[in-house]
Amino acid sequence: MPDNVWRARLSEKAEQDLIDITRWTARKFGARQAVTYRGIILSALMELRLGPAVPGSKKRDEIGLGLHTLSVARRGRRGSHFLLYRPREGRIIEIVRILHMSMEIERHLPRDAPALDDTGGNPFSD
Numbered sequence: 001m002p003d004n005v006w007r008a009r010l011s012e013k014a015e016q017d018l019i020d021i022t023r024w025t026a027r028k029f030g031a032r033q034a035v036t037y038r039g040i041i042l043s044a045l046m047e048l049r050l051g052p053a054v055p056g057s058k059k060r061d062e063i064g065l066g067l068h069t070l071s072v073a074r075r076g077r078r079g080s081h082f083l084l085y086r087p088r089e090g091r092i093i094e095i096v097r098i099l100h101m102s103m104e105i106e107r108h109l110p111r112d113a114p115a116l117d118d119t120g121g122n123p124f125s126d
Contacts, residue, residue, distance in 0.1 A: 008048045008085070008093045017098035021081060040079050041098060044072040048095075052087040060084075067096070 010018065018041060026034035047054050052068055060067040066086040072079035084097040 004051075004091075005049050006051050006087075006091045006093050008045050008095055010095045011097070014083075014095040014098050021098065037079070040074075040077045041072050041081065041083075043077065044070060044074050044079075044083055045095065047074065048083070048085065048093045051091075052085070052093055071101075072098075 018038070021041070022034050022038045025037045029037075048070070054070060056074065057068045057070045060069055064086075068085055068087075070083045070085070072081045072083065080101050081098055082101060083095055084099060085093050085095045088094050
């Protein structure tokens with residue numbers, strides 16, 4: 001992998017968000033749409049390989065130090081969710097949550113979200 005590529009990692013909460021979004025979409029709109037929408041979210045995650053300042057991202061320090069948001073509605077794809085993330089050491093992008101645009105971000109931040117300068121252990125899955 002080239003040195004300038006970033007790697008996104010989902011927190012446990014973000015992983016659960018993706019599962020919940022997929023299940024809800026399947027119940028409301030069917031399995032086919034759930035697969036399609038999951039693909040849209042994964043495409044947005046893949047764009048983060050370019051780094052935390054990918055076009056369309058917003059720096060959100062007013063919510064938490066180093067936090068950014070990125071809509072999953074990208075490149076002509078429709079979506080109602082956004083990624084909440086922060087850059088970490090070693091070209092890692094930590095996906096803190098995947099939230100619906102109507103949600104109040106502050107209510108859904110994990111209390112135990114690691115600080116930007118936290119270097120102890122890695123609570124995120126590969």
